[in-house]
Amino acid sequence: MSKATKRKHVTKEVLDEFILPAENQKIVKVLGGRGNNLHEIETSDGEKYLVSMPTKFRKNVWIKRGNFVVIQPIEEGEKVKAEIFAILYSAQIKYIQDQGKWPKEFCMDKTEETNKESISSSSEISDGSDSDSSSRNSDLFVNTNRPQCAYESSDISDEGSGSHSSSKEN
Template sequence: MNKTKNIYLDILQEEFELPKDNQKIVKVIYKNPNHIFDVLGEDEIVFKAILNSRFQKTVWVKVNKLVIVEDVGGNFPEIVKVPTDNYIKFLRKNNAIPSIFEEKLENDGEDLFCINPNQRTIVYSSSDSSSEEDN
């Protein structure tokens, strides 16, 4: 199996665990070049984080997505996990998501993590209303 398939399998088959002491849940607010992201911490301070080199060519990180960063002692903290929708639900059940992000999630609703913004939304109209107007 090649490296890409292994990474996808790791992401899809990951075991849900709460963040460790040296890990934080943050929100991506801007993507800079070279896999560097501006992230918002739970104390409302914006700082930069770098994507783990293992994920750089295979994982897409969206703006406004929650990620888990770990301080590894370099210039920037490193993004070590990009949680899936099910993982985020697990974190919500265990109250691991900081309150600042939890409030925004409640305001935005559950669909925040399920909508693809690059895909057109199709609005269906009922044909009953047009037939009634014709009469």
């Protein structure tokens, strides 16, 4: 399988799969990346430790500080106690909340983020774009180190053409 095909399938799986955490899995909040595919997380109990990112997600999906993930504990780790099982975006979080499986300690954080997203999605709807695809694309990582190009069509105004004709007459 080529890298592009793998990336496409992994991205589709992350965005479109709606899972509920199993008995041995936990929903946690990412505090930040610690390098070497390790992330520091905080559980709903307030416990902090490192988790590893599985190879299928590496270089295909990025995790930011404040995101929520589902983790699965591993036995062999002292510092690294779990592995990321799934990355949760707003649609998956809403699904888990509807099913009643969302930790109460994280409820306040998500309501603030949901309010921000509803404001941004309402502005996207007013632009006339498809709200379903735009909300899915807004969850994807955007590299802020690259300049954002905005392409606009420009029409030659009558003023500009008038100034050219007057300069030709002289």
